[in-house]
Amino acid sequence: MIPVQCFFVLSALLFFIGVFGFVTRRNLIAMLISIELVLNSVDINFAVFNRILYPGQMEGFFFTLFSIGVSAAEAAVALAIIINVYRVYHSDQVNSIENMKF
Amino acid sequence: MEYSYAYLILLLPFLSFLLLGLFGMKMKKPVAGLIGTLVVGTLFALSLYTAYEYFFVIGRDAATGLYPTVTSFNFTWLDFGKSPLFGTQLLFKIGFRLTPISVMMLVVITTVSFMVHIYSFGYMADLDDNYHMVGFEKGFQRFYAFLSLFTMSMLGLVVATNLFQMYLFWELVGICSYLLIGFYYPKHAAVHASKKAFIVTRFADLFFLIGILFYSFYVGTFNYDLGVMPDLTARLAGASWVIPAALFLMFIGGAGKSAMFPLHIWLPDAMEGPTPVSALIHAATMVVAGVYQVASLFPIYIKFGAVNQLHWIAWIAAFTAFYAAVVACCQRDIKRGLAFSTISQIGYMLVALGVSYSLDNGTGGLGYMAGMFHLFTHAMFKALLFLCSGSIIVIIGSNFKDYMGGLHKYMPITNICFLIGCLAISGIPPFAGFFSKDEIIDACGMMPGWQGVFLKWWMIMVAGLTAFYMFRLYYVIFWGQSYYELDPEHRKKPGEAPMVMEIPLMILSAISCVAGFIPFGHFISANGLSFDIPLQHGELLPALPSLCAGLIGVIAATVMYAPKKNPIPVMLEKKFPRFHRAALNRFYIDNAWQFFCHKIVFGLFSIPIAWFDRHVVDGAFNFAGWSTQAAGESIRPWQSGDVRSYASWFLTGTVALTIILLCIFY
Numbered sequence: 001m002i003p004v005q006c007f008f009v010l011s012a013l014l015f016f017i018g019v020f021g022f023v024t025r026r027n028l029i030a031m032l033i034s035i036e037l038v039l040n041s042v043d044i045n046f047a048v049f050n051r052i053l054y055p056g057q058m059e060g061f062f063f064t065l066f067s068i069g070v071s072a073a074e075a076a077v078a079l080a081i082i083i084n085v086y087r088v089y090h091s092d093q094v095n096s097i098e099n100m101k102f
Numbered sequence: 103m104e105y106s107y108a109y110l111i112l113l114l115p116f117l118s119f120l121l122l123g124l125f126g127m128k129m130k131k132p133v134a135g136l137i138g139t140l141v142v143g144t145l146f147a148l149s150l151y152t153a154y155e156y157f158f159v160i161g162r163d164a165a166t167g168l169y170p171t172v173t174s175f176n177f178t179w180l181d182f183g184k185s186p187l188f189g190t191q192l193l194f195k196i197g198f199r200l201t202p203i204s205v206m207m208l209v210v211i212t213t214v215s216f217m218v219h220i221y222s223f224g225y226m227a228d229l230d231d232n233y234h235m236v237g238f239e240k241g242f243q244r245f246y247a248f249l250s251l252f253t254m255s256m257l258g259l260v261v262a263t264n265l266f267q268m269y270l271f272w273e274l275v276g277i278c279s280y281l282l283i284g285f286y287y288p289k290h291a292a293v294h295a296s297k298k299a300f301i302v303t304r305f306a307d308l309f310f311l312i313g314i315l316f317y318s319f320y321v322g323t324f325n326y327d328l329g330v331m332p333d334l335t336a337r338l339a340g341a342s343w344v345i346p347a348a349l350f351l352m353f354i355g356g357a358g359k360s361a362m363f364p365l366h367i368w369l370p371d372a373m374e375g376p377t378p379v380s381a382l383i384h385a386a387t388m389v390v391a392g393v394y395q396v397a398s399l400f401p402i403y404i405k406f407g408a409v410n411q412l413h414w415i416a417w418i419a420a421f422t423a424f425y426a427a428v429v430a431c432c433q434r435d436i437k438r439g440l441a442f443s444t445i446s447q448i449g450y451m452l453v454a455l456g457v458s459y460s461l462d463n464g465t466g467g468l469g470y471m472a473g474m475f476h477l478f479t480h481a482m483f484k485a486l487l488f489l490c491s492g493s494i495i496v497i498i499g500s501n502f503k504d505y506m507g508g509l510h511k512y513m514p515i516t517n518i519c520f521l522i523g524c525l526a527i528s529g530i531p532p533f534a535g536f537f538s539k540d541e542i543i544d545a546c547g548m549m550p551g552w553q554g555v556f557l558k559w560w561m562i563m564v565a566g567l568t569a570f571y572m573f574r575l576y577y578v579i580f581w582g583q584s585y586y587e588l589d590p591e592h593r594k595k596p597g598e599a600p601m602v603m604e605i606p607l608m609i610l611s612a613i614s615c616v617a618g619f620i621p622f623g624h625f626i627s628a629n630g631l632s633f634d635i636p637l638q639h640g641e642l643l644p645a646l647p648s649l650c651a652g653l654i655g656v657i658a659a660t661v662m663y664a665p666k667k668n669p670i671p672v673m674l675e676k677k678f679p680r681f682h683r684a685a686l687n688r689f690y691i692d693n694a695w696q697f698f699c700h701k702i703v704f705g706l707f708s709i710p711i712a713w714f715d716r717h718v719v720d721g722a723f724n725f726a727g728w729s730t731q732a733a734g735e736s737i738r739p740w741q742s743g744d745v746r747s748y749a750s751w752f753l754t755g756t757v758a759l760t761i762i763l764l765c766i767f768y
Contacts, residue, residue, distance in 0.1 A: 022749055031745075098743040 007048040014041035028082045028092050032075065039071045104160060108174035108198045111148055111208070112261075114141050115254035119247050126243030132223075135238070138246035139219040142253055146216040149208040156205045157625055168630035171327060174198040176263050194324070196270075197263035202626045203397055203474055207260035210481045213613075214386040215253045217485065217606035218378045222249070224603035225378050225492050233497060233597045245285060245376070252278035256387050260394060264324035265314045265352075268395065272310070272359070275388045276303050282383060283375040295371035302368040306358020313351030320344050328401050338406075346408035349399060353415055356392025361445045362452065363422040367692050369445055373437040373501075377492030380437060385444050385488050386481035393451045393477055400455065400470055400628070409459045413553070416456025420560055423449025425689070427567035431574065432685045435501045436491050439575050440484070443527065446568060447480050450561065454542040457549040457557060458628065467628025469545035471635075475622045476542055479534035482617055483526035486610035490520040493599035493607070494579060503575075508584025512596040517580050519607040524576045526614040528569035529652045531645075537618035537637050539565060540645040544636075547644075565648045569655025577663035 018037030025031050043064045050060020082092065089096040118141040126134045156169065163170050176197030184191055226242050227235040239245075255274035262268035277300075284296030318324050320337055338344065356362075361369040372384050383389070396403075396415065403412055423446045430442035454473030460466030493516045498505050510517045526533035529540065543565070546558040586593050598604070624632045637645060662670045675682045684690065742748075 019753060023746055023753075026746075094745050097745070 004048065004052060007044060011041040011044045011048070014038070014044070026093050026095065028085065028094055031094065032078050032082070035078075036071060036075065039067065043067050104155065105152065105172060105174040105198075105200065107148060108152070108200075108261075111145055111152070112198065112254060112258055114144060115250045115257070117141075119250040119254060122243055122247035122250060126247055129243060131238040131242040134243035135219075135223055135226075135246050138250050139216075139223075141250060142212065142216045142219045145253065145257070146212040149212040152200070153205050153209050156200055157202075162632075166630075167632075169202050169625075171329065172200040173263055174200065194266050195264055196258075196267050198261045199263040199327075200261070201398070202630070203394070204260045206474065206478060206626060207394060208257065210478055211253065211256050211260065211387050214382055214481055214485045215249070215256075217489070217610055218382040219246070219249060221381075221489050221492070221603050221606040222246070222376075222378045224600040225376065225496060227600065229496065229600070231594075233599060235600050235602075241285065245282075248278055248281050248285070249379075249382070252282065252383060252388075256391075259391060263327075265317065265326055266324040268398075269307075269310060269314055272355070272391060273307065275383075275391065276300065276307065276359070279303070279372070279383050279388055282379040283372045285376055285379065286374070289374065291371075292374040295368075295374040299368040299372050302365055303358045306365050307355045309351045309358075310355020313348045313353075313355065316344060316348035316351065320348070326399055326402055328405060342407065345402070345406035346411045349403055349406070349408050350411045350414065352399065353392070353396060353411070356395040357418065358392070359395075360389050360392030360448045360452065361422075362392070362418055362449070363425055364691055364695070366422065366426065366445050367688075367695055370438045370441045370688070373435070373441050377437065377488060377495055380441070381485045381488035381492065384441065385484040389444060389448060390451065390477050390481065393448060393455065393473060396452065396455045397470065397474060397477075400458070401461070404459075404461055412456045412458060413549075414456070416453050416549075416557065419449040419452030419456055420557055420564075421449075422446070423453065423564045424560065424567070427564050427571060429685055429688050430571040431567065432682060434503050434686075436494070436503055436506070436575060436579060437488075437501050439571065440487055440491060443487075443568070443572065444484055446564065447476070447484065447527070450539065450542050450564075451476050451480070453557065453561060454545050457546050457554065459549065461629040463623070463627045463629055463631060463633040465548045468541065468548050470628040471623055471626055471633075472538060472541035472545045474626050475635075476535075476538035478620075478622070479526070479538045479614070479617045482610055483523045483534055483614040486519060486607065486614055487523040487527070489603070489607055489610065490516050490523060491579075493603050496599055496603070497596050499594075503578040505585045506579045507582045508580070508587060509596055510580040511584075512586075513580075513598050515598060515604050516607065519611045520576060520580065522611040522614055524572040527572050528656060529565055529648055530569075530656070531642075531649070532615070532618060534614045534617035536645070536649070537635065538622075540637055540648055541635060543648050544644055559647075562648045562651045566651030566655040569652040570659050571655075573656050573659030574663050577659060581664050582668065583666045 014037050018034045018039075018041065021034030021037065022031050025034060046060045046064045046067070050057065050064075054060070085097055086092055118138055122129075122134050122138060129137075156172070160170070162168060174197070176195050176199075178193050179196045180194040182192040182194075222245065224235065226239045226245055228237040228239060230236045252275060255271045255278055259268055259271035259275060262271060280296050280300040283299050284292050286292045314324070320341065321334060322332060322337070325331065354365075358365045369384060369389065373380055375384070403409070426442040426445035426449065430439050430446065433439040433442060451473045454469040454476060456469070458467055458469035463471070494506065494509065494513065495501055497513065522533065526535040529536045531537075543558055543561050546561055547554055549557060586596055619638065621635065621638060623635045627633055642649075662668060687693070
């Protein structure tokens with residue numbers, strides 16, 4: 001059986017890679033992918049904790065599924081926004097939308 | 103039921119006002135005028151029928167010998183439920199109450215209003231070179247709409263069942279007066295005059311309101327009918343001054359409307375309105391509202407021992423009558439001359455009420471009857487005089503006497519009518535004013551002590567002045583040097599006004615001739631019982647002094663003003679230049695008010711209050727706005743638009759929050 005620490009290490013790595021990518025990358029699509037990584041790390045945590053702490057129950061798995069659904073929807077919306085930004089600014093760089101303020 | 107049609111007397115003019123006010127501009131002008139006139143004609147007929155039914159068909163109550171007080175309807179307009187303050191139910195009612203004086207007022211108002219409605223067809227018309235009507239003035243429909251509203255309000259005032267209703271309609275007539283004085287609103291003077299009239303009367307009405315509040319608080323009802331009043335001895339124990347004080351406060355409101363010194367300043371300026379309006383509102387009906395108010399509260403004055411307050415009224419009125427008569431002697435504007443004459447005559451009416459001290463017909467209550475009689479006759483002959491002056495103004499195109507003179511050749515009908523009006527107001531028998539005015543002087547004599555004697559001779563002197571200034575006006579208009587004849591080549595030849603204006607003049611002249619013979623004491627008297635006016639039965643001797651005074655006035659005016667050249671007035675003017683200038687400027691009362699308002703009220707109160715408002719009140723709100731804005735400005739740069747910095751902040755925040763929560767819980 002895979003030791004439980006492995007899952008947590010994987011989850012933590014995914015999370016911080018995601019955060020790092022979100023903060024450092026300038027490409028909007030790359031930033032979206034980073035967010036997906038963060039979400040995936042959370043999903044792994046849900047699944048693992050459900051498995052370890054409440055083995056007979058399903059809430060954690062269902063929440064994982066729910067989260068995957070939400071992130072799919074979020075990805076669709078985010079892509080739509082990115083396409084619109086690209087149409088207006090002819091760029092997929094995050095600093096191109098800096099005048100959306102005040 | 104008797105008087106079941108009474109509600110029409112208020113409803114019809116109101117509907118006519120709504121119709122003319124809302125749809126008047128869509129109608130042809132004569133149609134709008136005809137609607138207004140027909141409605142008032144109907145009212146006139148209804149009022150005459152009411153008077154006939156009240157005095158002759160139903161007549162006196164067999165048991166008491168009094169004309170009954172009839173309340174034809176009295177509906178609740180506002181219900182405030184049981185008031186903790188009054189201890190009774192607080193109700194505002196609007197109704198229709200017939201007493202001898204309100205029936206008399208119904209007849210007066212509708213008669214004059216009807217005449218004025220007919221007359222206005224000519225006055226508000228455009229005339230061609232031969233003085234024929236060719237069209238109607240701008241705003242003709244509006245004029246008739248306001249006249250309807252005024253008629254409704256004035257009728258509502260006189261049939262009031264309680265003080266609240268009286269106050270309500272009192273303010274309505276005030277607003278009608280405002281609207282009609284300012285009828286020619288492009289004219290600066292008219293707007294100014296309308297504002298002045300409204301502010302002065304409103305200021306006085308404040309006291310009326312305070313008086314009503316005092317009265318109703320202690321009496322527990324707005325009614326002023328002694329017959330239905332609850333027993334007040336317990337309530338008024340130790341506070342017997344309250345009702346007299348309240349009554350006098352109410353009189354101040356009446357003094358504002360009735361142009362008593364020193365609140366008279368608005369009435370002469372109100373002459374900026376169209377002349378038919380001056381005749382209806384500022385001579386015959388609205389300005390006697392104060393007299394009507396005192397008369398309808400008269401039983402309460404007597405019952406609650408407010409005789410001293412009545413006497414104060416008499417002194418104020420006597421002074422006003424004299425003051426206005428002196429000022430009227432040297433006015434150059436004929437309408438202003440008539441306006442001061444109105445003030446003086448209202449002074450007579452209030453003197454008559456003021457010298458009364460009991461309900462006894464022959465002695466202490468004679469003034470009540472005399473005042474009401476004079477109100478009636480004065481309404482007729484003063485409306486006549488104003489309408490005559492309107493005809494002259496339409497023809498001459500100016501209010502000033504310098505453009506008139508010698509008009510008897512060109513305007514014979516107006517001449518005769520004006521002469522009848524002058525004779526009536528001067529108290530020359532057998533015209534209307536003789537009987538009513540001499541009753542007033544008689545009533546003054548009934549007052550005990552030196553006051554009665556003084557007031558009697560004072561009013562006789564004013565009667566002489568009245569005759570003098572009225573005949574001065576008559577001669578400078580109709581005789582003397584003609585302005586037209588000085589330069590006939592270049593000046594427009596005067597002529598007679600259109601027929602539609604002459605007919606009301608003739609009707610009113612006829613009334614002025616015969617109104618004195620109405621046995622008024624049989625209809626209206628202090629205690630309600632019938633009595634004979636001594637004068638109407640040949641007892642002419644007591645009237646001799648005032649008749650002499652009147653004749654002296656007439657003769658003096660004839661000597662001074664009838665010839666073409668008038669050396670005596672010019673000489674007098676030269677000899678007393680300061681007095682003449684002061685009289686011409688109404689003894690600077692207007693200036694005194696102006697000083698009081700501008701320097702004292704504005705300077706001492708308004709300017710500091712305005713400063714406080716501008717700096718403290720406004721400052722507080724401006725500071726609130728400014729500080730919010732400044733706070734916003736200072737945090738605005740946080741919203742940078744840089745998505746990654748948002749993410750960094752969010753992350754930092756989350757981490758910080760997590761650490762804080764961990765610290766707290768572990």
